[in-house]
Amino acid sequence: MSGPRVATVITRLQAGAGIVALRGAEALAARGYQVTIIAGSGDRLLDQAGVEVVREPALRAPIAPRDDLVALHRLTGLFTRRPFDVVHTHSAKAGAIGRIAAHRAGVPRIVHTYHGFPFHEFQPLLRRQAYVRIERRLGRITDIALCVGTGVSVEAIRRGLLPPERIRTIAVPVGAEVLPPSPQARPRARRALRLPDSALVVGAVGRLSYQKAPEHFIAAMTALHRPDVVGVWVGDGELAARVQALARAAHPDTRIVLAGERADVPALLPAFDVFALPSRYEGLPVAIVEAMAAGVPVVATAVNAVPDVVRPGETGLLVPPQRPDLLATAIAYLLDRPGEAARLAHAARAQVGARYGAGALADALEAAYQLTPTTADHEESPCA
Missing domain, CATH: 3.40.50.2000 (Glycogen Phosphorylase B;)
Incomplete structure (x- = not known):
């Protein structure tokens, strides 16, 4: 039947x-x-x-x-x-x-x-x-x-x-392919994105749309004033031309890679030292949960259902929407404190189990x- x-x-x-x-x-x-x-x-x-x-x-x-x-x-x-x-x-x-x-x-x-x-x-x-x-x-x-x-x-x-x-x-x-992360996942992801092994990488995944606020991601990367940091955005959308123009016009010390739409997002997440999502509004983004499953510490905006998984100081950091300055501060905090970033990432990954x-x-x-x-x-x- x-x-x-x-x-x-x-x-x-x-x-x-x-x-x-x-x-x-x-x-x-x-x-x-x-x-x-x-x-x-x-x-x-x-x-x-x-x-x-x-x-x-x-x-x-x-x-x-x-x-x-x-x-x-x-x-x-x-x-x-x-x-x-x-x-x-x-x-x-x-x-x-x-x-x-x-x-x-x-x-x-x-x-x-x-x-x-x-x-x-x-x-x-x-x-x-x-x-x-x-x-x-x-x-x-x-x-x-x-x-x-x-x-x-x-x-x-x-x-x-x-x-x-x-x-x-x-x-x-969460896709089974991101669980569990392997020692080879990070260098493989870096090669796929053509990123140097030594770089500090802040990544985001999402449509280039008003909702996701990619212009705030670029503003946050600029506010870092860190030539050793590469910002990577994976995704495409209606704001692609505008975001590309903003990336080209950014300060010379700001390194932005727009990776476009990719079919292998879960495999790319281990390339990131910090996952950052500056959305104006959200439901519960799949990308955040998959980043947690991949063992990447998360900074996100405190909107809608994001706090379901990003609990401030426990499983990640939250900032208000439309505040790229505070987003930059939170990113820098994790980049400069790898032990704290690892603690948050470990707690976040532990919650990604049967429920997801x-x-x-x-x-x-x-x-x-x-x-x-x-x-x-x-x-x-x-x-x-």
């Missing part, structure tokens, strides 16, 4: 949200579920996926009314033709279009994962309020919301996006997919 049929819908199968969606889908497939990933983009991960893939090019991240209506029509038709038991959406755009399409098609179970939110404190108030209202209406047709990290769950409850009993917290899955494995994620997904009635209002469309 074949297992439950699940459609995993995501705008871009890339970065942290894409990794969580893909690892969850593959873990469920290993348990006998029939999983189909539906995504607008993300060729690298889509090509690697061990499950059925459906590409929907109209599913794009920017607000584009014509493409959005096309994507809604096509997904509604797909969910009507194919008898999925569960539609599980990820990301804001796919979360809206996918949930409405599943509701219209009468899919028995609708699940959404909040990796973060489309609203944040750096938006104009009216836009932020509009996004909150949209998410509340979508919550009426959502059976279960899975929130990546406690901070995200708390915010979902505080904003009233769904009733509290339909909100659950999950962790990000693909098996734990699969357990959480199976619990969320249980096809039993909830109090979700499936009678009223969020478009009404």
Whole structure:
């Protein structure tokens, strides 16, 4: 007898949200579920996926009314033709279009994962309020919301996006390839990034986007005034040209390497002496947990669910967002105190165990997919 049929819908199968969606889908497939990933983009991960893939090019991240209506029509038709038991959406755009399409098609179970939110404190108030209202209406047709990290769950409850009993917290899955670190991992990673063995390296992983604040990473590297330190950013995105210009214009003593999009991120993490992420807002970044698993001390901004794993002075250091000066101070503190950095890294790695494995994620997904009635209002469309 074949297992439950699940459609995993995501705008871009890339970065942290894409990794969580893909690892969850593959873990469920290993348990006998029939999983189909539906995504607008993300060729690298889509090509690697061990499950059925459906590409929907109209599913794009920017607000584009014509493409959005096309994507809604096509997904509604797909969910009507194919008898999925569960539609599980990820990301804001796919979360809206996918949930409405599943509701219209009468899919028995609708699940959404909040990796973060489309609203944040750096938006104009009216836009932020509009996004909150949209998410509340979508919550009426959502059976279960899975929130990546406690901070995200708390915010979902505080904003009233769904009733509290339909909100659950999950962790990000760490790739098995980063556990455990080996003595050869560091020199191999340095060679892959073409970095000298003797350099001190501060690394970051993420999209070159407003959310991740790569310009603050460059500002922090400049504020260090350390020609012996190399800053490395792994990732690509819409701000690539601007970040490249900032890197070229940085002080001559500031050494910045923009490594671009890479398929081997877990293998590159051991190259770093410090992992630094200056995000303005987040869910719980996969890269932070993987850096911890690789034994790299972490400095990050105190936003959303990041404090779930980065506990100040215990498993890493936290700084306020939009303060590259304080980010630089925290980085220098760890670079100048290797014993303290090792202590934090050891404590951080110790917490990355069963909770951050693909098996734990699969357990959480199976619990969320249980096809039993909830109090979700499936009678009223969020478009009404």
